[in-house]
Each structure stands twice: as C-alpha cells, then as structure tokens.
Amino acid sequence: MAVGIQRPAMADIEAGVIDLSFLPGLSDPTDLRIPGPTPLPPAVIGAMRAPMVQHRSPEMMAFYTETLRLAREMHRTSGEVLIWAGTGSAGWEIPIVNLLEPGDPVLAMVNGDFGDRFAKAGIALGLTVNRIDIPWGQAVTEDDLRTALAAFPEAKAVFLTHNETSTGVTNRVPELTRIAHAAGAMVFLDSVSGVGAIPLDMDAWDVDVVLSGSQKAWMCPPGLTIMAFSPETLARAEGLEGRGYARYFFDLASSREAARDGTTATTMPLTLVYAFRAALELLAAEGLEVAWARHARLGALTRERLSALGLALFADPAHASDSVTTFMTPAGYTAGSLRDAIRDVSGIEIAVGQGPVKDTVNRIGHLGWVHEADMLRAFDAIGETLRS
Numbered sequence: 083m084a085v086g087i088q089r090p091a092m093a094d095i096e097a098g099v100i101d102l103s104f105l106p107g108l109s110d111p112t113d114l115r116i117p118g119p120t121p122l123p124p125a126v127i128g129a130m131r132a133p134m135v136q137h138r139s140p141e142m143m144a145f146y147t148e149t150l151r152l153a154r155e156m157h158r159t160s161g162e163v164l165i166w167a168g169t170g171s172a173g174w175e176i177p178i179v180n181l182l183e184p185g186d187p188v189l190a191m192v193n194g195d196f197g198d199r200f201a202k203a204g205i206a207l208g209l210t211v212n213r214i215d216i217p218w219g220q221a222v223t224e225d226d227l228r229t230a231l232a233a234f235p236e237a238k239a240v241f242l243t244h245n246e247t248s249t250g251v252t253n254r255v256p257e258l259t260r261i262a263h264a265a266g267a268m269v270f271l272d273s274v275s276g277v278g279a280i281p282l283d284m285d286a287w288d289v290d291v292v293l294s295g296s297q298k299a300w301m302c303p304p305g306l307t308i309m310a311f312s313p314e315t316l317a318r319a320e321g322l323e324g325r326g327y328a329r330y331f332f333d334l335a336s337s338r339e340a341a342r343d344g345t346t347a348t349t350m351p352l353t354l355v356y357a358f359r360a361a362l363e364l365l366a367a368e369g370l371e372v373a374w375a376r377h378a379r380l381g382a383l384t385r386e387r388l389s390a391l392g393l394a395l396f397a398d399p400a401h402a403s404d405s406v407t408t409f410m411t412p413a414g415y416t417a418g419s420l421r422d423a424i425r426d427v428s429g430i431e432i433a434v435g436q437g438p439v440k441d442t443v444n445r446i447g448h449l450g451w452v453h454e455a456d457m458l459r460a461f462d463a464i465g466e467t468l469r470s
C-alpha cells in the first residue's frame with residue numbers, strides 16, 4: 083500500500099471499525115426537541131465531512147463570498163453579514179464594542195432570560211444600562227418602549243430580543259424599531275431563535291443590527307456568531323474607528339475588510355462554514371417564506387396539541403412564538419422530572435425553564451430541521467408520559 087496521504091475512511095466509521103462510542107450523541111442518541119441546539123439535516127452533516135482546504139484559496143474565497151450573499155438574502159438585507167467563530171452571546175458584545183462607547187446610555191427591554199443576559203452584557207462592558215423589566219410570558223409593548231424612551235431619551239441603542247427563547251414570546255420588532263428610531267436610538271436585535279424560523283425583514287423593518295448563533299433555525303452545530311449590519315450602522319461604526327472600546331477579535335473594520343476579500347480576519351472555522359452554507363442552500367431551496375410558514379404551522383399545531391393534552395401554555399397567546407413553546411409543568415412534576423420521564427418513555431428530549439421559571443415550565447423547540455411528524459411523535463410521548 084502506498085505510504086503518504088491517508089484518505090478519510092468514512093465507511094470505517096459507519097461500519098463501526100473506528101469506534102466513536104465515547105461520544106454521548108452516538109452512545110445515547112435522543113430525539114432533540116429542545117430549542118437549540120437543533121437536529122442537523124443530512125446535508126449539513128454531509129457538508130461537515132468535507133476535508134480541510136487552503137482557506138485563502140481563490141476557490142474558497144468565491145465560496146465564502148457566495149455564502150455571505152446567501153446569508154444576506156436570508157436576513158433580507160442590503161447591508162453586510164459577517165461571521166465570527168463564537169456563539170450567540172458573542173453577538174451581544176460585537177455591536178456594543180463597535181457601535182457604542184464605554185458609559186453610553188442604552189435601554190434594555192427585558193422580557194426573559196436572554197433579554198436579562200443582554201442587559202448584563204451591557205453592564206459588564208461598562209454601558210449605562212437602563213433596564214425595563216416586562217413580566218415573563220408577556221411581549222414588550224409599544225407603550226412600554228415609548229414610556230421608557232420618554233424617561234430615558236438619551237438612549238443610544240435599544241437592546242431587544244426578537245424571540246425570547248426562555249418564555250416562547252415573539253416581540254413585535256417592526257413597531258418597536260419605529261419607536262426606537264423616532265427617539266434616535268439604534269436597535270440591536272437578538273434574533274438567535276428567530277432568524278430563519280419566523281419573519282425577519284431587516285431592511286423593510288429598518289433594524290440596525292441582527293445577531294444570531296448557528297445552532298437554532300440555521301440547523302448547524304453551535305460555534306458561529308452570525309451578525310447582520312444595516313448600511314447606516316456600518317457608516318456609524320466607521321465614525322467610531324480609533325476611539326471607543328478597545329477591541330481586536332471582534333473588530334468590525336478588520337472583519338469587513340476580510341469579508342470584502344472573501345475571507346475572515348482569522349482562520350476560518352471551515353467545518354462550521356461548510357455546515358452553514360449547506361443550511362443556507364436548504365433554506366433557499368425551501369424558500370424563506372415557505373420555511374416561515376412551516377414554522378407558523380408547527381407553532382399553531384404545538385399550541386393546539388399541548389392544550390388538548392390539558393397543559394396550560396405560558397406565553398401570552400397574542401405573542402406566542404412559532405419557534406419555541408413554553409408550557410406550565412403539570413402538578414406532580416418538576417420541569418426536570420417531566421423532561422426525564424418523557425425521555426425515558428420515548429427518547430425525546432424537551433427542555434426545562436430558565437431563571438425564575440426554571441422548575442415550573444417546560445419548553446419544546448420546533449425550529450430548524452423539524453416537520454409535523456417530528457412534533458406528532460413528541461406530543462404522543464408527552465401524552466403517554468402524563469397518562470403513565
């Protein structure tokens with residue numbers, strides 16, 4: 083046999099000749115119905131088998147340029163999409179350090195655990211954060227924001243969560259953005275569990291920054307921070323170059339310069355970018371609006387079936403999310419014991435609550451690569467568990 087390059091032997095992995103049983107996802111697989119990470123479609127798994135390449139090659143640069151174009155299409159923006167190795171939380175930090183200066187006043191609209199963390203990121207980074215707490219399960223109303231801005235007109239930005247994954251509530255972004263802009267504040271939108279699943283029209287809604295992570299409706303493993311910036315926001319960031327926050331890895335200017343050349347400022351996380359591209363192709367083939375409609379159907383079906391099982395929904399029905407549903411843990415269970423019982427009956431994994439409702443609500447994800455049949459299996463499992 084020739085000595086030298088060893089070709090990857092995928093067949094050996096599949097045949098069990100190469101033992102990977104130490105991986106928890108292989109030794110004890112579950113049917114994931116948590117709100118992220120979400121299951122990976124075969125095309126995404128297949129893409130991650132592609133070997134490493136010279137990441138600054140012309141072919142790779144053409145590939146990456148097209149990947150960013152598709153990502154812009156999925157945000158519906160003529161601005162720019164940039165990608166960093168990171169998770170959703172890095173997406174809070176990036177607009178802060180590139181578009182604001184230490185001490186700047188911002189308004190954080192908090193209606194769940196992720197809004198809370200966004201506010202805390204601002205505090206940790208030295209902003210003057212005025213935080214407005216809205217009861218969990220409720221959406222941020224136009225009045226909430228109008229009143230908050232009237233009392234805090236100096237706010238330079240509003241931190242807003244598109245889809246509060248901890249409560250299963252979707253905020254009304256277009257209306258809230260109009261109010262923020264009328265008061266001269268930018269909108270930094272956390273759409274980690276929104277983009278790709280529920281309507282987001284960045285340009286038409288005039289949102290300044292949209293941040294997300296790869297592991298939700300993007301149908302990829304965790305590990306990419308995906309950021310979309312409007313053209314006005316990019317111009318504003320240029321005005322802050324050389325002042326404001328010290329930054330290196332998350333510097334917008336160097337990332338933009340690299341992206342213009344079809345690459346990233348540091349070594350590209352190739353496998354995750356392959357995965358992301360495959361997911362974008364899937365979304366484009368399905369059609370973004372068709373994907374939104376699929377999620378709307380799954381959201382309605384989930385609310386209907388859980389209610390039919392006698393479970394009380396947690397989120398205000400007028401603002402219930404179509405990517406994650408939260409329900410009150412029924413009597414006789416804690417959130418954790420119900421999750422465990424469902425897993426024991428069916429191998430299906432749902433989630434517990436977060437923050438103050440950690441033990442009293444359960445969450446079920448219906449975002450990304452998910453179809454009616456997947457959800458019907460989950461409802462059957464929940465019903466069987468409750469009857470047993």
Ligand SMILES: Cc1ncc(COP(=O)(O)O)c(C=O)c1O
Nearest residue numbers: 169170171196247272274275295
């Ligand atoms: C709305 C929202 N924002 C931010 C995050 C944080 O993302 P990560 O855990 O990838 O840092 C999450 C994660 O679930 C989320 O749902």
